[in-house]
Amino acid sequence: MVHIYTGNGKGKTTASIGLAVRALGHGFKVYMGQFMKGQIYGELRTLEKLGVLVERFGTDNCIISLEHVQDIDREKAKAGYERVKEVITSGKYDLVILDEICICPFFKLLTTEEIIDLIKIKPDNTELVLTGRYAPEELFDHADLITEMKEIKHYYNTMGLMARDGIER
């Protein structure tokens, strides 16, 4: 099965972490590749402790528009793509999470076709989870489960608060 968690609301990455925890509870092997992220976030330490292989394919650059994307971001994303292709085809993992991959086409780090190719090469018994806002609609036909996380209210906006350790990262 292929899941997509997209939308502008909070809960996409955390939902995939929750899926990882649930899968681990059943003895499944779990891999998480994070695109566009360079920093080590709190959740990764815990996931790693639980035996999840976590790899990051981003930099600490804060990319909020296309002009912020640098060559190094493109290189890291491409290298990450090759790496996750290997991971998926290996069939070693029951659950493969590709965090923030859905936003990569928007920032021209990967193409939609490249992501569809990952879905196509996936072994039948591998569960593939793709997260990130702005998931291109062309992806939807290739997914079995799609949830849009829709922001209804967020303290970023109402209170001007930024990301906090332990809650947002």
Added chain:
Amino acid sequence: MVHIYTGNGKGKTTASIGLAVRALGHGFKVYMGQFMKGQIYGELRTLEKLGVLVERFGTDNCIISLEHVQDIDREKAKAGYERVKEVITSGKYDLVILDEICICPFFKLLTTEEIIDLIKIKPDNTELVLTGRYAPEELFDHADLITEMKEIKHYYNTMGLMARDGIER
């Protein structure tokens, strides 16, 4: 802060589990109370191993409409409510997750006012996370962050598949 994860899409409970994992990565103390659930799901075993106190206030009854609610469900929900009130006021936990509490008013297991009271008694430094579909709108004014998980596509509908171990439970 008070978070609400509601809507008909997949990812509400898993997002709260992800928040728990993230908080644990920062050394926070985490409590999870699950309303309307009696069964032990895969994720709980892993969360418990990580030091999260998980308690359940439901039965194995499958409640899909008001007519399915039995006295035992109401009693368990009421007892759970008293228990989580204690947990919240104790101030012992940095993160308190009340899973499926948002749907309790819909099934007349708890009132919306009772849930608002929990928000009001919460110590300032306790992060409170409420999940469940059909969250009553009266709750929204009392929350800082609200995400609606919107189902766009689900294999329950397209393929007639039911919940699978390690993925849905």
